[in-house]
Amino acid sequence: MIQSIPATTRTAPASAEVREAHVACQDFSFYYGDNHAVKNVTLDFSSFQVTAIIGPSGCGKSTLLRAINRMNDLIPGSRTTGKLIFDNQEIYGPRLDVVTLRRRIGMVFQKPNPFPKSIFNNIAYGRRLHDHQGKNELLATVETSLQRAGLWEEVKDRLEDNALSLSGGQQQRLCIARALAVDPEVLLMDEPTSALDPRATARIEDLIAELRGRYTIIIVTHNMQQAARVSDHTAFLYEGELIEYGVTARMFTKPREKRTEDYMTGRFG
Amino acid sequence: MELQARKLFDRSLTGVSIMAILLMSLSLLVLLGPIFSRGAGAFVFRATNEFRRLNLEQFNRGDAQAIAEETRAVSEARKPVYEMLSAFEAELADMDASRRRELRPQLKEIKNLLRELLGSLPGEIEAVMLRQQYGQTRWDRARYKLGQILFREQWDYSDKRSMGKKVLTPRRQDFAGTRLEPLFTYLERNLKQLLRPRLTFYWRFLTDRSLDSHFFGGIWPEILGTFYLTLGAMLLAIPFGIIAAIYLSEFASSGRVTSLLRVCISTLAGVPSIVFGLFGLAFFINTLHLSRSKSVLAGSATLALLILPTIIRASEEALKAVPHTYKEAALSLGASPLRMVLTVLLPAALPGILTGIIISMGRAAGETAPIIFTAAVSVGQPLKLWETLSQPTPALPWNIYNLATEHQAVDEIRHVQFGMVLTLVLLVLLLNLAAILIRARVSKKMRG
Numbered sequence: 001m002i003q004s005i006p007a008t009t010r011t012a013p014a015s016a017e018v019r020e021a022h023v024a025c026q027d028f029s030f031y032y033g034d035n036h037a038v039k040n041v042t043l044d045f046s047s048f049q050v051t052a053i054i055g056p057s058g059c060g061k062s063t064l065l066r067a068i069n070r071m072n073d074l075i076p077g078s079r080t081t082g083k084l085i086f087d088n089q090e091i092y093g094p095r096l097d098v099v100t101l102r103r104r105i106g107m108v109f110q111k112p113n114p115f116p117k118s119i120f121n122n123i124a125y126g127r128r129l130h131d132h133q134g135k136n137e138l139l140a141t142v143e144t145s146l147q148r149a150g151l152w153e154e155v156k157d158r159l160e161d162n163a164l165s166l167s168g169g170q171q172q173r174l175c176i177a178r179a180l181a182v183d184p185e186v187l188l189m190d191e192p193t194s195a196l197d198p199r200a201t202a203r204i205e206d207l208i209a210e211l212r213g214r215y216t217i218i219i220v221t222h223n224m225q226q227a228a229r230v231s232d233h234t235a236f237l238y239e240g241e242l243i244e245y246g247v248t249a250r251m252f253t254k255p256r257e258k259r260t261e262d263y264m265t266g267r268f269g
Numbered sequence: 270m271e272l273q274a275r276k277l278f279d280r281s282l283t284g285v286s287i288m289a290i291l292l293m294s295l296s297l298l299v300l301l302g303p304i305f306s307r308g309a310g311a312f313v314f315r316a317t318n319e320f321r322r323l324n325l326e327q328f329n330r331g332d333a334q335a336i337a338e339e340t341r342a343v344s345e346a347r348k349p350v351y352e353m354l355s356a357f358e359a360e361l362a363d364m365d366a367s368r369r370r371e372l373r374p375q376l377k378e379i380k381n382l383l384r385e386l387l388g389s390l391p392g393e394i395e396a397v398m399l400r401q402q403y404g405q406t407r408w409d410r411a412r413y414k415l416g417q418i419l420f421r422e423q424w425d426y427s428d429k430r431s432m433g434k435k436v437l438t439p440r441r442q443d444f445a446g447t448r449l450e451p452l453f454t455y456l457e458r459n460l461k462q463l464l465r466p467r468l469t470f471y472w473r474f475l476t477d478r479s480l481d482s483h484f485f486g487g488i489w490p491e492i493l494g495t496f497y498l499t500l501g502a503m504l505l506a507i508p509f510g511i512i513a514a515i516y517l518s519e520f521a522s523s524g525r526v527t528s529l530l531r532v533c534i535s536t537l538a539g540v541p542s543i544v545f546g547l548f549g550l551a552f553f554i555n556t557l558h559l560s561r562s563k564s565v566l567a568g569s570a571t572l573a574l575l576i577l578p579t580i581i582r583a584s585e586e587a588l589k590a591v592p593h594t595y596k597e598a599a600l601s602l603g604a605s606p607l608r609m610v611l612t613v614l615l616p617a618a619l620p621g622i623l624t625g626i627i628i629s630m631g632r633a634a635g636e637t638a639p640i641i642f643t644a645a646v647s648v649g650q651p652l653k654l655w656e657t658l659s660q661p662t663p664a665l666p667w668n669i670y671n672l673a674t675e676h677q678a679v680d681e682i683r684h685v686q687f688g689m690v691l692t693l694v695l696l697v698l699l700l701n702l703a704a705i706l707i708r709a710r711v712s713k714k715m716r717g
Contacts, residue, residue, distance in 0.1 A: 072600060076523070103603035113594035115613055123610070126602035162714075175598070182602055 022047050022064060023105075023186055024218060027082035030063050030227050032075065037063045040082065045233075048110060050208060050217045052231035052248065056268065060240040061220045065188050068218065069105040070098055081111070086186070103130055104115060105186040106179030111195045112171035114163035114178070119155050122163045122174060126182035130265040141181055148179035150207050169200025176207065182217075187211065189219040193226065228252050236260045301694075304434055308691020310409075310709060311486060311684050317471035319388060320406035320485075323399070327480060332475075339465055343527035344374055346462040349455060350383070351391050357449040375443055379418060379452075386414040387463065399481035400681075406485060407684065408466035416459055419453055482648050483672060483685045490651045494565070494662030494695070495634055497652065498644060501569025502633040503565020507626060509573075510580030514622075517581070518588040522602045522711075543638040545575045550642035565657035568664075575639055583625020586620040591605060591698035621711040627704035631697040637666040647671045665693045 023045040023180040030038035038060040045051050053061040066072045067084060072092060084091040091101065103126075114122050123142040127133060128248060133141065142159070151173045155166070163174055172192060189208075193201040208217060208230045221227050227234055228248060235245045236257075244257045255261045262268055278293050318339055324330040361369060361376065380390065388404040389396050396402050405411040420437040428434070441453045456463070477487030521527040549571030553559045591614055599609040615622075637645075645667035652662050672686040673679065 069601060071597060074597075074600075099603045099605055101603075102601055107597075107601040109594060109597060109601075111425075111594060113592070113598045115598065116594060125599070129602060129604050129608060129612075178598075178602065221650060 022085070022087060023218070024085045025064075025082070026065075026085065028067070028084050029078050029079075029081045030060070030067055030072070032063075037240055038067070038237075039177055041237075041242045043205045043216055043235060043242055043245055045216060047216050048213050049232040050212050050219060051233045051235065052219065052227035053237060054222075054227050054263075055221045055237035057222075058261065059237045061237045062190055064237065065190055065218060065220045068103050068106075068188055069107055071107065073098070078174070081093070096184045101251065103113055103182050104184050105188060106182065107188040108172070108175050108179055108190065108192045110191045112175055113172050114166070114171050116131050116162065116164055117165070119158040119174065121176050122182045126178060131180060141164045145176075145177040145181040148180050148211065149173045150210070151177055167200070169196050169203055172196060172204060173207065176204075181240035182213075184215065186216045186218065191222060193219055194222060201226075224226070224252075236263065238263070282644040303688070304690055304694055304709070306418060306636045307684075307687040308694075311474050311688025311691065312472060313468070313470050314684070315466040316471065317404070317406055317408055317464035317466050319404040319464065320469070323403050323406060323485060327399070328477070341466055343463060346459060346612075347387060350387070350463075352451060353449055353452045353455070354380070354383075354390070357444075357447055357452075360448050363494075365682070367416075372444070372447075375421075375440070376449075379440070379449075380540060382414060382418045386411060386418065400484040403485075405464065408464065410681070411460065411464050415456060418456060446606070461478060464627075475692065478651055479648065479685075483668075483676070483682050484678070484686050486688065488665070488668075488685065488689055488692065490649050491663045491665045491668050492692065494664040495666070497565045497657050497662060498568050498572060498640060498664055499630060499634045499635070501565060501657065502572035503626070503630055505570060505573035506580055506629070506633075507576050508605045510577050511584050511615075511622065513577075514584030514588055515580045515614075518585045519606065519610060519614070534578050534581055537574075540637055541638075542575060543641075545571055546639040546642040549574070549639060554643065560659045561643050563642070563646065563661035564659050565652065565662050566659075568640045568661075569657075572642045573631045575636060576633050577680035579629040579632065580625050583628070584618070584622045587621025587625070590621060621709045623711065624704050624708050627700055631700045634700065635666050635693060635697055637670055640664055640667055647675065665689050665696075670691065706712055 025041045025043045028038065028041050029036065040062060047120055053065060055061050063072065067080065068086070068091065072078050080092050086101065086105065089096055090136075115125065117125070120139075120142055123145050124138050125136060127141050143152060143156075146155065151170060154170060155161075155174075163171065166174060172195075176192075193204050196204065206228065208219065209246070211217060212232075219227075219230065231248045233246065234248045235252045236243045236255075236259075244251065244255060244260045246256075251260065252264065255264060289398040318336075321331055321336050325333055325336050357376070359373060364372070384390060384401065384404075386404050389402060405414055419440060421440050421443065423436045423438060425434045426438050439453070441450055442453075444450050471486065474486045474607050475492060476490065477498065478489050479485075479491075517527070517530070521530070549567055553567040553570050554562065554564075558571065593611050596609060596616055599613040600606070600633055606614065644661055645661065645664050646661045649661065649663045652660050669686060669689050672682055673687070676682055
C-alpha cells in the first residue's frame with residue numbers, strides 16, 4: 001500500500017567531484033522502548049534535491065530525521081529494525097563509524113544553537129575536529145562557509161565576536177554555515193525556522209534554495225507553505241507511517257491519499 | 270475581611286524575613302568584630318624597646334645605631350631597679366630568720382616577674398630560650414606584667430558558699446620598711462622610660478618564622494604549611510573530581526551501580542572530618558607508608574578525600590546545567606563524546622566548576638581535624654617544596670587550636686593566636702571573593 005518512488009531526477013552536483021550522497025530507508029522502524037515511533041518506512045531520498053517531511057506533531061518525522069545521523073543514539077532504550085542506508089552502508093550497521101557518518105551528514109536544529117564561542121571558532125569547530133588546517137586555510141574555510149550561508153557580509157568585520165551576540169536568524173544561518181564547514185554531503189534540517197520571525201524565515205528559505213543541487217537536503221517542517229516553497233519532494237508521515245511520497249507540486253495539488261488531503265486542507269493536524 | 274487577613278499575613282512574613290536577615294548580619298558582626306579588632310592587634314601595636322632589640326639581633330632589622338642608643342637610655346633607666354634589688358638582697362641576709370623565710374619566696378617571684386618584664390637580670394647566665402633573653406615586646410603585655418608585680422594575687426576561700434574570691438594585695442605592703450619598697454613606685458612611674466613603647470606596624474608578622482614557639486609572633490611556617498596542604502589537596506582532588514563528574518553526568522548508564530556510587534558520594538560528604546583524619550593516618554601513613562610519619566603529602570591526600578565529594582557534586586551540577594543543544598551541535602558535527610566534553614561541555618561548565626573548586630579550597634584551607642593525625646605539628650620551620658613529601662608542617666587552623674589549648678603560656682601568645690585567626694579568615698574570604706570574581710568574569714565571557 002505504501003509506495004516507494006525512487007529518485008526520479010538527479011541534479012548533478014555543482015562541484016566537479018561527483019559524490020554519492022544517497023539516503024534511503026528500507027522497511028525502517030524506530031522504537032523508543034515500547035513506543036513504535038517510525039513504522040516500516042520505505043523511502044528513497046533524492047540526491048542533491050530538497051525533500052520535505054511533513055505531518056502532525058508526534059508523527060515521527062523528527063525521529064526519522066534524527067535517525068539518519070544517529071542523533072537518537074543519545075536516547076536510552078531506543079532500537080531499530082529494517083535498514084537505513086547511506087552511501088551503500090547501513091547506518092545502524094555494526095561496522096559504521098558514527099563520527100564519520102555525522103561528518104558527512106550535517107544537521108541544523110530547531111533552535112539556533114551556536115556555541116558560546118566566537119563566530120570564527122564556531123565555524124572552525126567542526127573543521128578542527130577532522131583535520132589540522134593552517135590558520136589561512138581555516139580562514140578560507142570559514143569565509144566560504146559563511147558565504148554559502150549568506151552571512152559573510154554581515155559578520156566579516158566581527159569574526160571574533162561571541163556568536164551569541166547575533167540575532168536569532170543570523171544565529172541559525174551561522175549554524176548552517178557551521179554544518180557546511182565540515183563539507184557534508186547531506187544536510188538534515190529539523191524545523192529550522194520554527195524559532196524565527198517571518199523575515200529571518202524567508203532568508204533561510206532562500207538559502208535552502210541556493211544550497212539545493214550542492215547538498216542533499218532533508219527538511220522537517222510544520223509549515224506546509226514552507227514545504228511547498230522549498231522542496232522538490234514531499235513525504236507525509238502520519239502516526240509513524242509514511243502515507244504518501246511524491247513530487248511536491250503534485251502532492252500539494254493532487255494528493256492521492258485521503259489523509260494527505262485532509263491534513264493539507266487543515267482538517268486535522 | 271479575608272483580603273485584609275491575607276495582606277496582614279503577607280506583611281508579617283516580610284517582617285519575619287527582615288528580622289531573620291538582621292539577626293544574621295548582627296551575629297556575623299558579633300563574630301567578625303572581635304576577630305578583626307583583636308586580630309589587628311597582632312599587626313599594629315605599641316612595641317617596646319625589647320621588640321626592636323629582638324628584631325635587630327635576630328633578624329638584623331632596623332636602624333642599629335638608633336636602637337643601640339635607645340637601649341643605652343633604657344638600661345640607664347633600669348639601673349635603679351637592679352640597684353634596689355641587690356641592695357635588698359644584701360639587706361635580706363641580715364634579717365632575722367622568720368622574716369627571711371617570709372620574704373625570700375616573694376623576692377623570687379618578683380625577680381621572675383622582672384625577668385619577664387625586662388629580660389634577664391644583669392649578671393645572670395645568658396638564657397637559652399629567647400623568651401628569657403628578652404622582656405615584653407608589647408606594651409599591653411608589659412602593663413599586665415606591671416600589674417602582677419604591683420599586686421599579689423590571693424584567693425579567699427573563707428566564705429564556704431562561694432567559689433572563692435580573688436584578693437589583690439599591694440606588694441608594697443609586704444616589703445614596707447625594706448629597701449625594696451621604693452621599687453614599686455619607681456616601676457609604676459617609669460615604665461615608659463623602661464620600655465619606650467612606640468606604635469608599630471608589624472606586617473612581617475606574616476612573613477617571619479616563629480621564634481621560640483610563637484612567643485614573638487611570626488607565622489610564616491603556618492601560612493606556608495596551609496598553602497602547601499591546600500595546593501596539594503587541590504592538585505589531587507581537582508583531576509579526580511572533574512573526571513568523576515564527567516563520568517557520572519555523561520558516560521555512566523543510569524543503573525544500580527551508578528546510583529549506589531552517587532549514594533556513596535553523598536555519604537562521603539557527610540562523614541565527620543575527624544574520621545577522615547583517622548582514615549588518612551590508618552591508610553596513607555600506616556598502610557601505604559606514603560611517609561614515615563605525618564607529612565604534608567599524607568595531609569594533602571586526606572584533605573583531597575574530604576573535598577572530593579564537593580568538587581564532584583558541584584562539577585556534575587555544572588555539567589548538567591549546560592544546555593543539551595550544545596552537546597547535540599558538537600555531536601552532529603562529528604565530535605566524539607570525549608572531544609565534545611573537552612571542547613564544548615567543560616568550557617561551558619567552567620564557571621560552575623570553578624565555583625565548586627574555590628569553595629572547597631576555602632574548606633581545605635580551614636579544616637583542622639583531618640590534618641591533626643596526618644600532617645600538622647605545633648612548631649616547625651618553613652618547608653622547602655621537596656620536603657613536603659616527607660615532613661610535617663605547622664598549619665594555621667591546627668595552630669590556632671594548639672595555641673589556645675596546648676601552649677605552655679596561652680595567655681602570653683594570645684595576640685599571635687588572634688593574628689592567625691584573622692589571617693585564616695581573610696585567606697578564606699579572599700578565596701571566596703576570587704571565586705565570585707572569576708565566576709563573573711568567565712560567565713561574562715560565555716555570554717559575550
